[in-house]
Amino acid sequence: MILRKWEDLPAEMKNEQVRPYYEYLAKYKMTLAMKFLLDKILAAILLLVLSPVFFTVAIWIKTDSPGEVFFRQERVTRYGKKFRIYKFRTMVKNAEALGSQVTTNADMRVTKVGKKIRACRLDEIPQLINILKGEMSFVGTRPEVPRYVKHYTEEMYATLLLPAGVTSEASIEYKDEERLLAEADDADEVYITKVLPEKMRWNYSSIGKQGIWEDFKIILRTLGAVI
Numbered sequence: 001m002i003l004r005k006w007e008d009l010p011a012e013m014k015n016e017q018v019r020p021y022y023e024y025l026a027k028y029k030m031t032l033a034m035k036f037l038l039d040k041i042l043a044a045i046l047l048l049v050l051s052p053v054f055f056t057v058a059i060w061i062k063t064d065s066p067g068e069v070f071f072r073q074e075r076v077t078r079y080g081k082k083f084r085i086y087k088f089r090t091m092v093k094n095a096e097a098l099g100s101q102v103t104t105n106a107d108m109r110v111t112k113v114g115k116k117i118r119a120c121r122l123d124e125i126p127q128l129i130n131i132l133k134g135e136m137s138f139v140g141t142r143p144e145v146p147r148y149v150k151h152y153t154e155e156m157y158a159t160l161l162l163p164a165g166v167t168s169e170a171s172i173e174y175k176d177e178e179r180l181l182a183e184a185d186d187a188d189e190v191y192i193t194k195v196l197p198e199k200m201r202w203n204y205s206s207i208g209k210q211g212i213w214e215d216f217k218i219i220l221r222t223l224g225a226v227i
Contacts, residue, residue: 002032003161010080013157021158021207028210032162035212039138043131050125057088057122064113067093070126075143077164080157083135085143086126090114121226127166139215140165141203144196151192159203167222170202 003025006014025032047054058069071089074082091109110118117123130136136143143164165171174195206218 002029002036004079013079013160015154015157017153017155018158018161021204022161024208025161025210031210031212035137035210035215036134036163038212039131040134042138043128047128047132050128053122053125057117057125060113061089061111061117065092065111071123074146075164076146076149076160077135077143078160078162080149080160081135082146083130083133083143085136086129088117088123088126090118090123124166131166135163137163137165139167139206139218141168141206142171142199147188148192148196151196155204156200158207159200162207167218168203169206169218169221170199172218172221172225173202174199 003022006019006022009018009022061067061069067089069089071087071091072084073087075085077083090111091114092111114123127136131138140162141159141164
């Protein structure tokens with residue numbers, strides 16, 4: 001089902017702040033269905049085309065530091081469902097036990113190879129697997145960890161009406177997020193109270209711009225930002 005009935009939404013999402021976004025999306029069920037189908041087709045094609053890159057980066061990671069090739073972290077996607085996001089590991093083994101759940105610009109947990117992978121966003125490529133599984137979309141609100149979702153306001157839950165995305169307008173505007181958090185005494189606190197609300201303003205705006213062409217423009221802008 002592309003969009004659940006209002007009465008079937010999780011209790012925390014059935015509030016008057018979310019309702020306008022829901023009513024807007026209900027008018028675009030066909031567009032959402034097309035987006036869902038195109039996401040899966042494109043993800044399957046890219047997984048095949050980029051398989052040599054997968055293999056090369058995997059070897060690079062394994063020869064640089066001990067640990068798994070993939071970093072899998074619990075995140076939250078549509079309707080509050082929890083899932084495991086795939087990324088290439090860019091930090092030392094068990095990094096989550098050694099610090100914040102957000103990464104700062106001078107984070108000592110990031111490996112030498114990890115810095116290079118993150119610089120050109122290669123760590124995000126494995127999320128094609130999440131798209132193929134239906135857990136994510138190419139364009140949509142970046143999935144947060146459950147810890148941060150607990151701090152959502154009523155309006156923020158509107159972003160959970162759609163699958164989480166690999167990129168978004170907020171991701172482009174905050175591509176240097178790590179640098180913004182680098183000087184924070186408490187990176188988690190700053191992220192929750194300052195960065196997250198600002199990113200959400202972009203996410204609210206994006207919900208009201210449904211369309212294949214709109215997604216394509218964001219993907220092009222993302223590629224431009226990376227380059």
